[in-house]
Amino acid sequence: MRTYTVALAGNPNTGKSTLFNALTGLKQHTGNWSGKTVSLASGNYEYKDTRFRFIDLPGTYSLFSNSADEEVARDYIIFEKPDVTLLVLDSTALERSLNLALQVLEMTDRVIVCLNLMDEAKKKGIKIDARKLTDQLGVPVIPISARNNDGLDTLSEQLLLMCTGQTRTTPYRMKYNEQLESQISRLESELRDIFGDEYPSRWLAIRFLDGDQKLIATLKHRLSVSDKGGMTHGAAQALGSSNSGHSC
């Protein structure tokens, strides 16, 4: 049986761990506050003879590597390259959630968006047009309620389709002002020369222009390691944040 990896990303307190528990049957600690998940937990979920390995990333508002947990989440998506990055958005605070979603769409094509807490949104009189969002973001958008197990079948089906290459996405890429764009495209081609298709060049260019020293350091480290014939995988271990969930 083939195993696909699915990374759960999203703002803090949008129900990533609840969705993780609902699908994997595990029991990660859940609670109604920001910053509860600090390490990567992983668990398996089987659907129609396919196994998905879910990684519960720490919740973050951005992926600019301001703090250790943002770095962990960011590096996982870039260096471990999950088959799908499942973005969990808070339907009751969509605008803030979309901020992060747009950043992830710059990094990878393989994204599914779930609008979690739909039940909550409905109670508050918030209506979201998922089809419109699908069109605009260029990736599947699925309304769910993880704690009531609503919409999980549709989600599973979509995961399967994307992992087996039956869904094509055209993710929305942020456009910036002219000056920035010209710098980006110049840097982008140079970066593509160096790394080929190993990493998303446009995204790398943006990070470089933003002066992301931690990312640059990580890239240099990986290059020097691979030169010595070492391994290029295992960014998560290098960051000291493997599965140490309940270590007490």
Place this chain on the structure above:
Amino acid sequence: MEQLKRLEALTAAIPAEQVEDVREDIVGELFKKSRELCSDAVTVTNRELLYRSERLDRIFTSKLWGFPIMLAMLGIIFYLTIAGANVPSSMLASFFGWIEGYLTLAFQALHAPDWLHGILILGLFRGTAWVISVMLPPMAIFFPAFALLENYGYLPRVAFNLDRLFKKTGAHGKQSLTMAMGFGCNAAAIMSTRIIESPRERMLAILTNNFVPCNGRWPTLILLASLFMAAGFSGGAQTLVTASVVMGMVLIGVVVTLSVSWGLSKTALKGVPSHYTLELPPYRKPKILNTILRSTLDKTIYVLRRAIIVAAPAGVLTWILANIHIGDSSILLHFVHFLDPFAQALGLDGFILMAFIIGLPANEIVLPILLMGYLATGSLTEVTDMFALKQIFLDQGWTWLTALNMMLFSLLHYPCGTTLVNIWKETKSAKWTFLSFAIPTAIAIGVTFIVAQVVRALGWV
């Protein structure tokens, strides 16, 4: 090497001065696009409903009501825990006593040697039984109640209320969230300090976390409070006094946390608190049954596992130390006599200090080791009645001062072995790991010493 050189050339070519502007542009565009997407796809039908959480927040985080409500919630949880744990504790105890009877019969039937019966039944079995019957019931009430508040969304409001206090001491407001995790387990709470971005403030949170009593210390606090502090009361009043004393201990822990944070941020960890945004999530009605079942089951398994992994070997070790004789007394007693003069100055005795030292791997086993030590045979008293315990303590010359100082020492002393290992893993620094051991220990010794000297000087005992 080629790639690396080119990468270095590339990074050197990026002008450093424009970086600030770039970030602003990027973030600005992101916000603009998000807003645009939302205005297209989202419709709000009822504005009134959106602001319900805000109205509740005005009460829960108000300057006037914030603290009283917080204390009341904590008080209610303690009251429920203490009132509810008594009966199941005694039931578990007599259940284990019943099993022990049969086990002993089995050993006799097999003609097993006395030392084997001693190690396995009087050491291992009784030690484990003790930990389980004293610890499990309070934990099975405290944690579900706490989890309900957590899932409702109350914890960030606590952080909000305490933020001003923490900021004044130079610490980070999110430290109160890591403190709340410490109620469950300090070792886990050390991991949770990762939510604090600034290394300085994170270190403060790590160094002070063990001033919050963890699930290994609750039973000690609750048991001693109910046996000695609430002795003059009965029925509901007794529970109330016990709960108040336990809550007093928690408040002392908070005061010490704030003082130590303040002291450190004026000396070794100088700096100003960094700004941060604390999110107040909407209140969500927890899935009540689900939450209760899950946290009870989790804690049950956790306590049982820990009892088997840590308490069992410690029970065996204590039994062995108490039964191997050098000269006219056992190794254990030699050790106790050596510690006694120092311990007496702290208002404790040699046995208590010995129990804290052997109990380094886990706070859960301090009380069982102490009881084992007190019994001349070197094995634990049969677990039958919680209040029969008091006689054992009184026979050893305990007064309310001994109980109070043992509670204080338990609250303030060094973190358990697991926590120290986690501190080492998270800080990767021998110096800070050592300090996280030394600071609490010095405080525990200082506080108990002063309390003992003052109480004795005033002739209260």
